[in-house]
Amino acid sequence: MDLQQLKTFLEVCQTRHFGHAASNLYLTQSAVSFRIRQLESQLGAALFVRHRNNLQLTAAGERFRQHAESIITRWEQARLDVASQQDRAPTLSLASTTAIWQAWLGPALLDLHDELADRHWQTETLTPDQISRRLLERSLDLAILPVPLKVDELNSQLLTSLPLVLITPGGVTAEQALEHNFVHLDWAPNLPSSSQPEPLPTASLRTSDLSLAKQWITRNNGAAVLPESLLQHEQVSWQGWPELTRTELPLYLIHHASHPDLANLAPVIDYLLQR
Known part of the structure; x- marks a missing residue:
């Protein structure tokens, strides 16, 4: 083999x-x-x-x-670890789901690299089940999920909460958008979450891709519960409806409690907790 x-x-x-x-x-x-x-x-x-x-x-x-x-993951990690030792720069692996990468973790990593430029990074998009298994195998250093993983060997810390509101394209009322084109954004497939408040209509699209959700509601004059930051930081004209739907998505930083290099992880964890 x-x-x-x-x-x-x-x-x-x-x-x-x-x-x-x-x-x-x-x-x-x-x-x-x-x-x-x-x-x-x-x-x-x-x-x-x-x-x-x-x-x-x-x-x-x-x-x-x-x-x-x-086996493939462990081989890749071993290859990166040996290469990083030769470069005298540690390589850390960081994983989350698609939506969390797009909404929060991607920008956070860019800022983190500005602060800790001596680190090398390996990023991965994984399901919660894969993240849990990889953390337990110690083939993944850090992960961000919207729920803590209740496993004795894993340490879960609340990082922050991401404000979410009902959003539609500008000029479209919430009633019009919700009637036919509501999009359910799945932040962590197969994990329970309270970030999608009820009652809401049946979704015309369920997706874990934030970019697709935004494209869908723009083209179809739809609605979705999305990060409130979109209202300030995007060129597209969005309209928020916090009086109808407003909630928060908790984000947890998770790592193995007995990680072999906690001293190297500590500055990263401290930065993310203070961000």
């Missing part, structure tokens, strides 16, 4: 198609099939099964996918 086999397996998992995986990896389809057969032979189990022309993971394939992701 080698890394190329694992990368090929994960690409097939992503595309669910040998031909598409081959194209993405600049390989022939026969080469992809051969690598998968090698893996299945080494593991003694089938990883994929065809079902009505769809390629599906077997139960063994689902279990092995987590191991393959972990």
Whole structure:
């Protein structure tokens, strides 16, 4: 078993198609099939099964996918760690969900780098489940989520709260926008959150992508509960309706309680807590 086999397996998992995986990896389809057969032979189990022309993971394939992701991640972390030691500059990994990166963490990281320019960064967009697993494996240094992870080995600290309000394009009333084109922004898929107050209408779009949510309500004269900062910092003319919907999204900084290099993390944690 080698890394190329694992990368090929994960690409097939992503595309669910040998031909598409081959194209993405600049390989022939026969080469992809051969690598998968090698893996299945080494593991003694089938990883994929065809079902009505769809390629599906077997139960063994689902279990092995987590191991393959972990191995690739640990290899990349080891490579970066060795490189950073040679450069004498630490590399820290930071993860969150798509919406939180776009709404808060991306700008925060830019400011953080201005303050701590000697750090190198590896950023990742992950699901909460992936974040929890990676933190427990100690293959991820820091994460930001809208809920604390209630695991004994993990430390969750409240960083800040992001004010959210109901927003529509300028000139569109909330009643008009909510009637047909409400967008539900999912800040952390599969995690409970109180940031989407009820009652609100059925969403015409549910997404974890803040950029798509803004484009959707702009084109369709819709509404969404979005960061209040959009009203001041964007060129697009937005209209806020805090009297109808106003809430806050808590953001928690999470890391392993027994992180091997807490001294290196401390300035980063202190800066984010004070931001």
